[in-house]
Amino acid sequence: MADCIFCGIVAGDIPATKVAEDERTVAFMDINPATRGHALVIPKRHATDLLEISPEDLAACAQMAQRVAQKAKDALGADGVNLINSCGPDAWQTVFHFHLHVIPRYKGDPLKLPWVPGPGDMDEIKAAGEALAA
Template identity: 70%
Template sequence: MAQQPDCLFCKIVAGEIPAIVVAEDERTIAFMDINPATRGHALVVPRDHARDLFDIGAEDLAACFAAAQRLAQSMPAKLGADGVNILNSCKPAAWQTVFHFHVHVIPRYDGDPLRLPWIPTPGDGDEIAAAGNELRS
C-alpha cells in the first residue's frame, strides 16, 4: 500500500494510531470522526494514500463512495438517522484539513443544529449557464 509517513490517516490505516473502525474492505477503511458534526459522523478513506479529490485514482474513488453509500444506508436503522450528508473537502479553500482523501458520512437528525458554512441561495441563471458551458468545454 502506498502510504505517506507523516499522514495521520495513513497511520490509522496502518494501525499505528487507534481509531474506531466501523467498516473496511480491500480498498477502504471507515472510522469514526473524532470531531463529529453529529452523532455517528464517520470518515471513509482509501487504504492507499491520495492527497485529495484531484489525486485519487478512479478505482479508489469509486470504492470510497461505494463504502460511503453502504455506511449511509445503515445509518437510519442503526442510528435512527433521518438523513445523511456525504461531504468531501478538496483543498484548504474548501475546508480540507487532513491531506489524505476522505469522505465524511454525516448522519442527520430532524431538528439537529448542524449548519454547514454554505447556505444555498438561488444563483444567477446566466452565470450558472456560463459556468456549465465552461465545464462542458
C-alpha cells in the same frame, strides 16, 4: 506517507474506531463529529485529495460511504445523511488524505454547514461506532 494521520490509521499505528473495512477502504468514526455517528471513509492507498485519487479508489470510497450511510439510517435512526468531501484548504480540507464525511442528520438537529470541528465525547463516539459496525 509517514506523516499522514490517516495512513497511520490504515497501518494500525494510530487508534481509530473502525466501523467497516474492505480491500480498498476503511471507514471509521470522526473524533470531531458534526452529529452522532459522523464517520469518515478513506482509501487505504494514500491520495492527497479528490484530484489525486484513482478512479477505482474513488468508486470504492463512494460504495463504502453508501453502506455506512445506510447503517446510519438503520442503526442510529438518522433521518438523512450528508456526504461531504473537501478538496484543498480553501474548501475546508484539513487532513490531506482523501476522505468522505458521512454525516447522519436528524430532524431538528442544529448543525449548520460548514460546521466548526471540536472534540467529541469519546464514549459517545465509541458507542455510535459500535452501532455502525454491528
